[in-house]
Amino acid sequence: MSSTVEDSRQEGRRAPMAKSERTRTRILDAARELFNERGTAAVSTNAIAAEAGISPGNLYYHFSDKRQIIRALQEQIVGHHENRWEPSSDAAENLAKLRENVMAAMGVAWEYRFFERELLALLRADEELRAVYTEVHERRLGEWLRFGEQLVAQGVMREPGPPRSLADLGVAMWLIASHWLSFLESREMPATRPRLRGSVI
Amino acid sequence: MSSTVEDSRQEGRRAPMAKSERTRTRILDAARELFNERGTAAVSTNAIAAEAGISPGNLYYHFSDKRQIIRALQEQIVGHHENRWEPSSDAAENLAKLRENVMAAMGVAWEYRFFERELLALLRADEELRAVYTEVHERRLGEWLRFGEQLVAQGVMREPGPPRSLADLGVAMWLIASHWLSFLESREMPATRPRLRGSVI
DNA sequence: GTCTATATCGCGATAGAC
DNA sequence: GTCTATCGCGATATAGAC
Numbered sequence: 001m002s003s004t005v006e007d008s009r010q011e012g013r014r015a016p017m018a019k020s021e022r023t024r025t026r027i028l029d030a031a032r033e034l035f036n037e038r039g040t041a042a043v044s045t046n047a048i049a050a051e052a053g054i055s056p057g058n059l060y061y062h063f064s065d066k067r068q069i070i071r072a073l074q075e076q077i078v079g080h081h082e083n084r085w086e087p088s089s090d091a092a093e094n095l096a097k098l099r100e101n102v103m104a105a106m107g108v109a110w111e112y113r114f115f116e117r118e119l120l121a122l123l124r125a126d127e128e129l130r131a132v133y134t135e136v137h138e139r140r141l142g143e144w145l146r147f148g149e150q151l152v153a154q155g156v157m158r159e160p161g162p163p164r165s166l167a168d169l170g171v172a173m174w175l176i177a178s179h180w181l182s183f184l185e186s187r188e189m190p191a192t193r194p195r196l197r198g199s200v201i
Numbered sequence: 202m203s204s205t206v207e208d209s210r211q212e213g214r215r216a217p218m219a220k221s222e223r224t225r226t227r228i229l230d231a232a233r234e235l236f237n238e239r240g241t242a243a244v245s246t247n248a249i250a251a252e253a254g255i256s257p258g259n260l261y262y263h264f265s266d267k268r269q270i271i272r273a274l275q276e277q278i279v280g281h282h283e284n285r286w287e288p289s290s291d292a293a294e295n296l297a298k299l300r301e302n303v304m305a306a307m308g309v310a311w312e313y314r315f316f317e318r319e320l321l322a323l324l325r326a327d328e329e330l331r332a333v334y335t336e337v338h339e340r341r342l343g344e345w346l347r348f349g350e351q352l353v354a355q356g357v358m359r360e361p362g363p364p365r366s367l368a369d370l371g372v373a374m375w376l377i378a379s380h381w382l383s384f385l386e387s388r389e390m391p392a393t394r395p396r397l398r399g400s401v402i
Numbered sequence: 403g404t405c406t407a408t409a410t411c412g413c414g415a416t417a418g419a420c
Numbered sequence: 421g422t423c424t425a426t427c428g429c430g431a432t433a434t435a436g437a438c
Contacts, residue, residue, distance in 0.1 A: 020421070039322040041242030044413055058422050060415065117318045119387050121240040137388070172377055175384055179376045186320050187338065221403070245431055259404050261433065 024062050026052045028076070031069050035114035040070060040122070067126055074129060077115060078136050080108045085143040087150035094147070095156050102177050109178040116178050144170045225263050227253045229277070232270050236315035241271060241323070268327055275330060278316060279337050281309045286344040288351035295348070296357050303378050310379040317379050345371045 030051035123130040231252035324331040
C-alpha cells in the first residue's frame with residue numbers, strides 16, 4: 001500500500017481530511033497503483049475512477065485531465081525527496097544518513113516506478129512536468145554533491161579516480177537505487193521490505 | 202538510425218531481402234522508433250503504418266497484432282546479445298571484451314529503450330513475452346557469472362566482498378548499462394556516440 | 403502485397419440531475 | 421460532491437478491390 005512510503009516523512013499526526021481531499025487522495029492512490037501495473041497510457045480515466053470507487057464523471061470534478069493527475073503524483077514524489085542530504089559534521093551520522101536515504105529513494109522509486117520508467121515519454125508530452133523535473137533534479141544533484149564532498153572530507157568514502165567524478169558516482173547510485181527493485185520484480189523476485197534492506201547492505 | 206545497432210553482429214553480407222521481408226523490417230523499425238519516443242501504449246498501429254510509409258491495412262498483413270510486433274522486437278534484442286561473453290584465456294582480451302560488451306549493451310538498450318522502460322507492464326500483459334524474457338536472462342546471467350569468475354581468476358578484477366557477490370555486481374552493471382543513456386537523455390544531454398564511449402571509460 | 407473502406411469498440415470529456 | 425447519460429473521436433481489426 002501507499003502507506004509504506006506515505007508515512008516516512010510526513011508530519012506525525014495528519015490533519016483530518018476534508019471529504020474532497022479524501023477523494024482526491026484516493027484517485028491519486030488508484031492512479032499510481034494502476035500506472036505502475038500497466039503504464040500511464042494503458043490506464044483509462046474510467047479505470048482509475050473504478051479503482052478509486054467513484055464515478056467517471058466525479059474524477060473530472062477533481063482533476064481536469066489525466067495529465068493533471070500525473071503532475072499531482074510528481075508533486076508527491078518531490079515531496080518525498082525534500083530535506084534529506086543535509087550533511088552533518090559527524091561522520092557516522094552521515095554514513096547512516098546515506099544508507100537511510102538510499103533506502104528511502106528506493107522505496108519512493110518503487111512506489112512511483114511508473115514515473116522513472118516512462119520518464120522520457122512523460123517529459124516529452126508535458127512541458128510543465130519537464131520544467132519541474134529539471135529544476136528539482138538540478139537542485140538534488142547539487143545537494144548530493146555537497147553531501148558526497150563532505151563524506152570524502154570525513155574519510156568515509158574515496159573519491160572515484162579520473163576520469164570519473166563524484167557526480168558520476170552520484171548518477172550511478174541514483175540509477176541503481178531507482179531501478180533495483182524493478183529489476184528484482186522483472187526477475188520474479190518480489191520486492192519485499194526485507195529484500196529492500198538486503199539490497200542496500 | 203537502426204543501422205547503428207543493426208550492423209554490429211550480423212553476417213557480413215546480408216542476403217537481398219524479399220519485398221515482404223523489407224516491409225516487415227520497415228514496420229519494425231518504425232515501431233521501435235515510435236515506441237521509444239512515446240511508449241508502446243501511446244503508439245497506434247495507424248501511426249506505425251504511417252511512419253513506415255504503408256497503409257494501416259497492410260500492417261495487419263504482416264503482423265496479426267501489436268503484441269506480435271513487440272515480440273518481434275524482443276527477438277531482435279535477444280539476437281543482438283547472442284554469443285558475447287565467451288571467456289578467453291587471455292586476460293587483456295577479456296578486459297577488451299568486457300568493455301566492448303558493456304558498450305554494445307548500452308547501444309542496444311538505447312535503440313530499444315522502450316523495452317527496458319516498460320518491461321514490467323509488457324511482461325505482465327504478454328505471457329509469451331515473459332517466458333522468453335525469463336529464459337534468456339537466466340542464461341545471460343549465467344554467462345556473465347562464468348565470465349566474471351574468469352576475470353577474477355585472471356586478476357583483472359577483485360571479487361566484491363560479502364555480503365555482495367559477483368552476481369550482484371553483474372546486476373549493478375546491467376542496470377547502469379541499460380539506463381545510463383536514457384538518464385543522460387532525461388537530463389537533456391543527448392546521447393551521442395562519443396558520449397557513449399565517454400561513459401564507459 | 404498493398405490499398406481503401408468500414409464495422410465495432412472504448413476512451414476522454416461534458417451536461418445536467420440530485 | 422457525486423452520479424448517470426451521452427457526444428464525438430480515434431483506435432483496432434477486417435473485408436474486399438486491385
